[in-house]
Amino acid sequence: MAYLTAFLTGARRTLAARGDLSTQVGMMLLVILALSSVWHAAAVAHGGHVGAYTFGELVWYITFAEACTVPVPARVIEDIGEEIGSGEIAVAMLRPASVVGIRMAIDTGAALARQWCCLLAGGAFAWLLAGPPSAGAATVQAVGVAFLALLLSIALQHALGGIAFWLNDARSTWFLFQKLILIGGGVLIPLNLLPHAVASIFIPLPFAAIAYVPGSFAAGHGSWGLVIGQLCWLIVGFGTAFLVFARGERRLEVLGG
Amino acid sequence: MDVHPRLTQGIEVEELGKTFGSGRRGASQVDAVAGISFRIAPGERCAFIGPNGAGKSTSIKMLTGILRPTSGKATVLGLVPWKERLRLARRIGTLFGQRSQLWFQLTPRRTYALLASMYGVSGADRDRRLGSLGKLLDATHLFDRPVRTLSLGERMRCELVASLLHEPEILFLDEPTIGLDLVAKTRFRDLIVRINEEQRTTIFLTSHDVSDIERVANRVIVINHGRIVFDDSVKVLRQSLLKRKLIGVLFEESVPTLSVEGAEVLSHDGAVAQLEVNTEVTPIRSVLDILLEQYPVADISVEDPPLEEIVSHMYERKA
Amino acid sequence: MRSALATLGTAFADGKANRASFVFQIVLMAVNDIAWIVFWGLFFHRVGTANGWTFHDVIVMFSLLTVVAGIGLGLFANCRRIGRMVADSSIDEVLVLPVRPLGQLLCRRVEPTNLGDLVFGVILFLAAADPTPERLLLWTACVLLGVCVMVAFLVWVGSFTFFVGGRGEHADLGFNALLLLASYPLDFFGGPVRVLLFTIVPAAFITGVPVSLMRHFAPGQFALIVAAAAILIALAWSTFHLGLRRYSSGSLWMR
Known part of the structure; x- marks a missing residue:
């Protein structure tokens, strides 16, 4: 229940900040214009x-790949570092809910609201540039896959963001993460x-599950194998995030932030 | 206009006004400053005070050339600030309490070198000046520490050095004591007076802190809602309005009745009370003595009435 | 001029005060630039040539863009902050000094991140873009003109804040659009977008036209860049100074 409230709060906050x-979206x-x-x-x-x-197909690919990467706040590591520094995390640890769970729920709400705005505006724009969706009715699948991609991105960022518990100046890790995607x-x-050789290295990696997989579905080139890979990475991502935070919080308790 | 030649070297303001707002329609317009006039002679220490939003900062910004007025005239050192800003800037110093002119990561000395080159101060003059200002403001030991490592009080002293490096004829200070603790405030005020006395620098200071006026100024201009409501010497202000002090008391237990000779009880509720003393009639000390001797005092404070209250008293007196 | 140089020196010292982070940020920016080169390498590996552009052209384009951005956004970092500085009245700091405000403002901040671009771009040009003496000369001229175009454009859009208020958001949008559009080959854009790149978002003068000049020099095109730079500088200078007359410092909350 607490997680649902957190999720909705995140979504509302995004929609309220219209200027941002x-x-x-602009x-x-x-x-999209440049890449197309x-x-x-x-x-x-x-x-x-x-x-x-x-x-x-390429235009729809770009649109979905962008709509899966643009909405995710890329500075989770920096934010977590600041929350540790300001003692905010310590306060969150007193609540009867998982710190990382709540955090991810808020971020997911915020990101999903943004993603839908991106998909609506981007979709209209792509239609204008290149005609109706290449995937036809299967575009609905692409929207679902795009949501999974968003979840994975948030999970991975939190798994990485946990580094902030150990390193004070890990700010720029997000930057490398972004470039990798x-x-x-x-x-x-x-x-x-x-x-071919390069592709076969990248496709199985989690970064591909964040942009390439939803893009492929939107272009009408999706396959269930890609989704299964995505789901596997989701389990790994969430597992790591929870594990890292559990360790990190214990460390904070011992050292006293 | 018949002006005394000596006065043109000070500050002269006539019906100066500034209206903010974009539209030509009256609704969205605000008169930040509504036609003020005054003259300040060289060597004066003038406090320009008023509650928040009274138009102090807008006035000081017009006098330093940052803002253009929408009406009226002003000259500073014989120059029209907004028309001859660059020439004026060489001859005045400014210090904005909420804005730093020192580079945060570097030492004050580094900033001083830069300022010296901007103001055309030669290397020898700069070093001589830094020597004497450092001694005067007791800041020499701070010159080589990165600004980020200085306390606010230390930083303000270094800021003051920066403002004085080019030997300005007038020093404009906008809320210079804001955020300083009591000790640092007192010290800073004393320094400004010394600069005025030793270097004959005219001081023009805005503040909304009553004690800034008492300690620093010999002349006070009070502004409220963009208009001047008082312009006289501090002595007059003290006699008429600054003679009241507020005493806040916390007792160890509830006190049924409270009466102190020479003080008026403003409020009294069990263990908490506020009294007012007219220091012209009764010395504050005698009131405190009575309180401490006759009542179980746990905590006590003496304060000036807030500026807002003084300003409202001025209106009452006018009416 | 002398005081502007002195300010720049001070700003540089201020920017690199934290040495570890200074070096780190430079390295990160170079990593970012390398990511783009990799992308274009892969793209042209797949496509060969497109609309007359080759991988070599893109190398030239990136060497121009990164150096222009390195100088413009690195050494004159405040050019993209004019709008914000007007909104929060931090330009007051400069207005009380006995120096011309615009130049002083531009020189007051050095951004280490973008100096990484500068280093990267110079190395890229020297290593991969046939740096013959004539080409080096032309390249340098294009870089300097590009810096003028970029800085003037950003000052221009930033100065809108004097007139329309806000917190300088439109300047951020202009900044992002300029940088984004300058990082793609000009000839990939057709019709209305192309018109845009020569007018409202003058990215064409930073990379597109210079790359074409580096292929075959055409005096007319060079004159076009010079004219664009001159017009933008005039526009920026006059908008900023007109704005200064209307400037209401810190009193924005009254609106």
Whole structure:
């Protein structure tokens, strides 16, 4: 119950900050515009498609990949570091609910609200640029997969963010994480367009489950194998996050923050 | 206008006004300063005071050239601030209590070097000046410590050095004592008086702290809702309005009746009471003595009445 | 001018005061830039050439962009903060000094993160973009003009805050749009977007046109960049100073 309230609070907070939200969505549209121009140029040079993708499929791919990465607050590590420093975490530890659970519920609420805004605006924009969704009715599946991707991203960030319990200056880890998703996750370029050897390294990794998998579903190239991989990473991600926080909180109790 | 030549070297303000708000329609407009006039002679120490939002900062910003007025005239050292800002800036010093001119990560000395180059102060002059200011403000030992490691009181002393480095003829201070503890405040006030006495620097200080006025100024201008409601010497202000002190008392147990000779009981509720003393008639000491001798006092405080109250008294007297 | 240089020196010292974090941030920015180069490498590996652009062109583009951003956002870091500084009246600090405010403002902050871009871009150009003496000269000229375009554009959009209020959000949007659009090959954009890049978001003058100049020099195109820089500087200077006349410092809450 507490988690549901936390989730709703996060969502409400996002929707209330209209200025931030519209800036974020506006920037995403610009990125979609830029990347679709890139793929348009590439598709034109190659008789209408790049590898297995048509131009339309690529636009929908980009839209979903962006809508899974833009909404997640990327500075979880920094935030957790600040919460430890300010003693906020210590206060949260007094509550009869899991610290990391509540935190993730809030972030999920906030991110999901943002994701839906991104999908609505981005979807309309993609339709304008490239026609109706390439996946057709299966786009609904893509929306579901996009939610799983969001959850995974939040879980992984918290697992990584727990580093802040041990290292004071781990601020920039999020930055590297972001760059890894950009290339290794397939935000900028669908992974199966990479040289085969490189693709076969990246596709099984969790970064791919965050951007490449929902993108593929939106382009109509999804497969259940990809979703199973995503679910496996979800279990690993949440497990690690809870484990790291349990250890971290114990450490905080001993050292007294 | 017939102006005494000596006065043009001070500050002259005539019907100065500033209206904020974008529209031409009256509704959204606010008169921050509504036509004020005064003159300050060189060497004066003038406190420009008023409650929060009275128009103090807006006035000081117009006099230093940061803001343009919407009406009226002003000259500072014979210059029109908003038209000749750069020339004026060389001859005045400013210190804004809530804004630092020192670079946070660096030592004050580094900032002083930069300021010296901006104001065209030669290296030799700068060192001589830093020597004497450091001694005067007891700050020499702070010059080589990074600003981030200084306490607020220490930092304000270094700020003051920065404002005085180019030997300004007038020093504008906007809420300089804000956030300082009592000891640091007292010390800072004494320093400003010394600078005025030793270097003949004109002091123009805004504050909403009554004791800033008593300790620093010899002249007071009180502004409220953008208008001047009092302009006279501190002596006059003290005689008429600053003679009251408030005494707050906490007793160890409930006191059924409370009566102290020479003091008026403003409120009394069991173990808590507030009294007012007219220090012109009764010395504060005698009231405190009576209280401590005759009642089980647990805690006691003596305070000036808040500025808001003094200002409202001024209105009553006018009416 | 002398005091602007002195300020810049002080700002630099202030920026690198925390040495560990200074170096770390420079390294991180370089990592970011490398990620982009990797992307374009993979892209052109797949595509060959697109709309006349090759991987080599993108290398030139990135060397220009990173150095322009390194100088513009690194050494004159306040250029993207003008809007915010007007909103929270921190420009008062500069207005009480006996120096010209705009130059002083721009020199007062050095951002170590973006100096990483600068280092990266110079190395990239020298290592991978055929740095013959003539090309180096042209490249340097394009970089300097690009810095003018970028800084002037950011001052211009930041100065809107004088007139429309707010907390400088539109300046942030302008900043993000400029940087984003300058980091893609100009010729990938068609129609209305292309018009945009030559006008409201003048990204074309920072990377697109210079890359084309580095392929074949055309005096007309060079003159175009010079003109764009001059117009933007005039626009920025006049908007800022007009704004200063209307400036209401710290009194924004009264609106």
